[in-house]
Amino acid sequence: MTTKKFMFVNRKAPYGTIYALESLEVVLIGAAFEQDVSLAFMDDGVYQLKKGHNTKGIDVKGFERTYGALEDYDVTKLYVDEESLKARGLTADDLCVPVEVMSRAAIGKLMEEQDVLLSF
């Protein structure tokens, strides 16, 4: 099987809609196929990685800690759009996992290099 470059582009906040969780689940399922996987977070998608989710009050399963398992799944390329962070008053220190912060243009360039883009 040849390896393809897959990028998951995450642009939605967690919990308000199902996109963030769906994306994470597809990433975990897809990891079984041992492809070259990366995750990009931009716009409200950067909220997915905000540290300190406490979902008890809304009675929904929180999935912040699941991002911590990505490393076990050999998913280590996490790219976060710097402009999106800034517009939300956030920095890389506010995020729950180590990421690479880069400009939107740099992420665009990486998108252009992919074989498959999955949009969430």
Next chain:
Amino acid sequence: MGTLEVNGKSVEVDEEGYLVNLNDWDEAIGAELAKTENVNMTEQHWEVVNFLREYYNEFQIAPAVRVLTKAIGKKLGPEKGNSQYLYELFPYGPAKQACKIAGLPKPTGCI
């Protein structure tokens, strides 16, 4: 939806026999779930089941087989971190059977 009776306690299980509420689990229920899978629980079996429960507590997911194998190897040594060892303990799939016995939901992307 069905129920499983253990020591006079009755817990809910789904149509495939997985525990509905993670918090209902204790070792007696684990042993009863093992019976439904025809698994004879030994210390080695419990080691894997407990590992899965810890993994779930930390990351809120049941790991895929490949990830489980690797993580077990890291924690319990390479002689246990291989699929042959795990399939000997859980012949119908370590992720599927061990997760069920551990009271966890069916692993995402379980095949």
Next chain:
Amino acid sequence: MLNIVNKSPLDRNTLQSCLDANTGGAILLIEDGVFAATRGNAFEAKLKAVQGTFKVYALGPDLDARGFGDRVMDGVTVVDYAGFVDLVAEFKTCQSWL
């Protein structure tokens, strides 16, 4: 009247529409709407600017779920579900900006 907004202001224009309608009364931010009430977000200044016209509330459990319980901007009152009910009861009409 009570205005309820459940969309992020950086993703949709619903909160902007609500502000433009300029009804006065109260705005209750829920679900992804609570991001508007977090410190340092790009919509913060706009929400601050209308605080003379609207009293602004945000739902605590939704802030907590998103990890922003401790980063609410000044001038916003955090309420729980009981507070949500009180607000609905307090106003004669309610518009949900879906």
